[in-house]
Amino acid sequence: MQAQEKRANTAQLCKKVADGAMDNGADVEYFDLYSYDFKGCMSCFSCHLKKNFENPLCFWRDDLKEILKTCLNADAIVLGTPIYYGSISSYAQAFLERLLFAADTYLIDEDGNRVSKIKKEVKTAMIYTMNVPKEMDYFNGEDQLAIMRGYLSAIFGECEALYAYDTKQFKQYSAYVNNMFDAEHKEESEKIQFPKDLEKAYKLGQRISG
Numbered sequence: 379m380q381a382q383e384k385r386a387n388t389a390q391l392c393k394k395v396a397d398g399a400m401d402n403g404a405d406v407e408y409f410d411l412y413s414y415d416f417k418g419c420m421s422c423f424s425c426h427l428k429k430n431f432e433n434p435l436c437f438w439r440d441d442l443k444e445i446l447k448t449c450l451n452a453d454a455i456v457l458g459t460p461i462y463y464g465s466i467s468s469y470a471q472a473f474l475e476r477l478l479f480a481a482d483t484y485l486i487d488e489d490g491n492r493v494s495k496i497k498k499e500v501k502t503a504m505i506y507t508m509n510v511p512k513e514m515d516y517f518n519g520e521d522q523l524a525i526m527r528g529y530l531s532a533i534f535g536e537c538e539a540l541y542a543y544d545t546k547q548f549k550q551y552s553a554y555v556n557n558m559f560d561a562e563h564k565e566e567s568e569k570i571q572f573p574k575d576l577e578k579a580y581k582l583g584q585r586i587s588g
């Protein structure tokens with residue numbers, strides 16, 4: 379399970395981001411969300427109690443609690459996710475619900491903007507990996523994925539996106555039921571496109587830690 383995860387496209391890209399940031403001198407903590415047992419937000423509203431206003435924390439006790447504590451104190455947050463049926467994975471969704479709500483409030487300032495508990499600018503980024511080639515314009519200009527990025531920008535700080543298209547999914551395509559994806563094309567994409575995406579991920583890591 380662990381070894382398989384390490385080969386996966388999303389994990390490789392996230393590790394490149396970490397490399398870029400570490401080479402820039404940043405302290406990096408890397409979490410593989412699939413290794414943890416956690417739920418999405420359960421609407422306990424503890425994070426929205428008046429007594430916790432100064433405290434950007436998620437109070438739900440499961441494996442994610444400590445990870446969120448780290449993220450809510452970080453100077454930058456990067457989340458990688460595969461695209462499943464046109465959306466982010468359920469793990470990424472659950473993580474974001476808890477992260478965002480712990481830092482968010484139901485307060486509006488005089489300019490009409492939601493007040494965030496995060497008082498510094500935290501750079502954020504999302505990395506998306508997917509099977510479809512870029513030419514398919516699958517996301518209708520990619521704005522379908524922009525909702526969570528909008529919240530990340532509003533609550534933490536500028537959120538950039540890295541899209542890795544046309545990923546190679548299987549080591550041996552001939553072993554799987556498939557006539558949608560061409561094995562040779564996928565081999566080529568892995569050799570030509572994916573290294574470019576890894577390079578972009580490395581640069582993202584350098585930028586976001588700068």
Ligand SMILES: Cc1cc2nc3c(=O)[nH]c(=O)nc-3n(C[C@H](O)[C@H](O)[C@H](O)COP(=O)(O)O)c2cc1C
Pocket residue numbers: 386387388389459460461462463464465507508509510545546547
């Ligand atoms: C349940 C499931 C749904 C998927 N849905 C899509 C999809 O809607 N669009 C797409 O381009 N790829 C889709 N894929 C392919 C994955 O997004 C793609 O293979 C991605 O690179 C997987 O990430 P990984 O290599 O890190 O595991 C799907 C894969 C699975 C397992």
